[in-house]
Amino acid sequence: MTQLLPNALRRYSLLAAILFIQALAYAQVNFTDSNLPIVIITTDNDPNTGEPMEIPDDPKIPASMKIIFHPDGTRNYMTDQSNAAFLNYNGRIKIELRGSSSQMLEKKQYGWTTYENNDTTKxxxxxxxxxxxxxxxLNGLAFDASLMRDYLCYNLTRQMGQYATRTHYCEVIINGDYRGLYVLQEKIKDDTKRVNIEEIDEEASSGMALTGGYITKADKTTGGDPIAWQMDSYQGWPSDFIHELPKPNNITPAQNDYIHGQFQLLESTTGANNASVATGYPSVIDxxxxxxxxxxxxxxxxVDAYQISTFFHKDKGGKLRAGPVWDFNLSLALDVFGDRSQxxxxxxxxxxxxxxKFWTDLFNNPTYKCYFSRRWNQLTQPGQPLHFASVEAFIDDTVELITEASV
Structure with a gap:
């Protein structure tokens, strides 16, 4: 099945690439309207030059943003930006660049926060x-000429019943410059409608209060956050783990030791092939x-799974949970840095x-492999999210949605 899906994506990727090359012939896009929402961002003027500020990697800078969106599904026009009835948002934000390898690209990715007009209160x-x-x-869909890998996998994950960031395609203009097709999406954070965990008390040092909530990730450290700990892997180099909640500069030694201990317990129980409900990995993880x-x-x-952009979370009194899933731009047969997506x-x-190591050790455990096989067979039945016809139909619907903007 996974051998067939990349072929469909390759066809759409080729189409998108051809359209992109054609688009290079135009010095400037004459953008007037879209079947998608239109996001217009205007950064504040630089006090020294009087020109709109360039968006930096850090810190976030102040800007104004409008989102043009016709609730009835009709076309959205640039001329609608003065009509309050068609503005889904009209207010202040603070914005910065985000991403790691994607920052080498001309089409940047952005993280931003909505603010009151005082630019102080979120x-x-x-x-x-x-x-x-x-x-x-604002996800710029880095490296992905199909323009849908992230969108596809986040939506499939939610259809499977797990939380993944919600997404909405849009077209973006920054300081009068048309920037193209983006996915406006949620940032991973603790919230009842996102990662549904209770934020840990900053003073928590023992007992139930110390057990959650945490968000931890295995990832690269290019964002500047320090490595909390490392774990051995079978390929010969370690995985780096980084605190997401609490933030690295806020977490206490007791909190670090507790959540690190949960991963060490997962490593030791899976390494010992211990599937006991009372003392094995089922007692540690959901x-x-x-x-x-x-x-x-x-x-x-x-390509990035398990080593990079791999999140975990744990609620107070709960078990360690995998996810939310993140970052699928190098997947489904696309790997711009090698040939690893097979x-x-x-x-x-x-x-x-x-x-x-615990990922391989989990899969090699017969009990876990039974859970895995049963779930795979369930998800690939007719009408289920990973059935071939279901995925193909979702891809076709997405192509129809973004074909106009993909140019």
């Missing part, structure tokens, strides 16, 4: 029908979240980004 807002919050992302996390990443042959290779055992 403002929770509902954008394009998504639950109210203040932290958002198994369905780990199974679904592995299925969507193996289904998509995600349908016949397990990504947790591909001699590259294998991640911590």
């Amino acid at each position: 403002k929770n807002v509902s954008l394009l029908g998504m639950p109210s919050e203040n932290d958002w992302i 198994i369905p979240t780990f199974v679904d996390f592995m299925i969507i990443n193996e289904f998509s042959s995600n 349908p016949d290779v397990w990504q947790f055992s591909n001699e590259d980004n294998e991640g911590a």
Whole structure:
């Protein structure tokens, strides 16, 4: 099945690439309207030059933003930006560049926060029908000529019953410059409508209060956050783990030791092939979240899975959970840095980004493998999210949605 899906994406990628090359013939895009929402961002003027400020990697700078969106699904026009009835948002934000390898590209990715007009107080807002919050992302779909890998995998994950960032395609203009097709999406953070965990008390040092909530990730450290700890992997180099919640500069030694201890317990129980409900890995992790996390990443042959952009979370009194899933731009047969996205290779055992040992040890445990197989067979039945016809129909619907903007 995964051998067939990349072929469909390759066809759409080729079409998008051809259209992109054609578009290079135009010195400037005469953008007037879209079947998608239109995001218009105007940064504040630089006091020294009087020109709109360039958006830096850090810190966030102040700007104004409008989102033109006709609720009835009709076309959106640039001329609508003065009509309050068609403005899904009209207010202040603070914005910065985001991403790592994607920052080498001309088409940047952005993280931004919505603010009150005083530029001091964060403002929770509902954008394009998504639950109210203040932290958002404009995903530039880096390296992905199909323009849909992230969008596809996040939506499939939610259809599987796990939380993944909500998404909405849009076209973006920054300081009068048309920037192209983006996905406006939620940032991973603790919230009842996002990662549904209770934020840990900053003074928590023992007992139940110390058990959650945490968000931890295995990732690169290019964002500047320090490595909290490392875990051995079978391919010969360690996986780096980084605190996301609490933030690295806020977490206490007791909190670090506790959440690190949960991962060490996972490593030791899986390494010992201990499937006891009372003392083995089932006592440490929420198994369905780990199974679904592995299925969507193996289904998509995600190059970055397990080693990079791999999130975990734990609520107070709860078990360690895998996810939310993140970052599928190098997947489904696309790998611009090699040839690692293959349908016949397990990504947790591909001699590259294998991640911590516990991923391979989990899969090799007969009990866990039984859970994995049963869930795969369930998800690939007719009418289920990963059935071939279901995925193909979703791809076709997405192509129809973005064909106009993909140019």
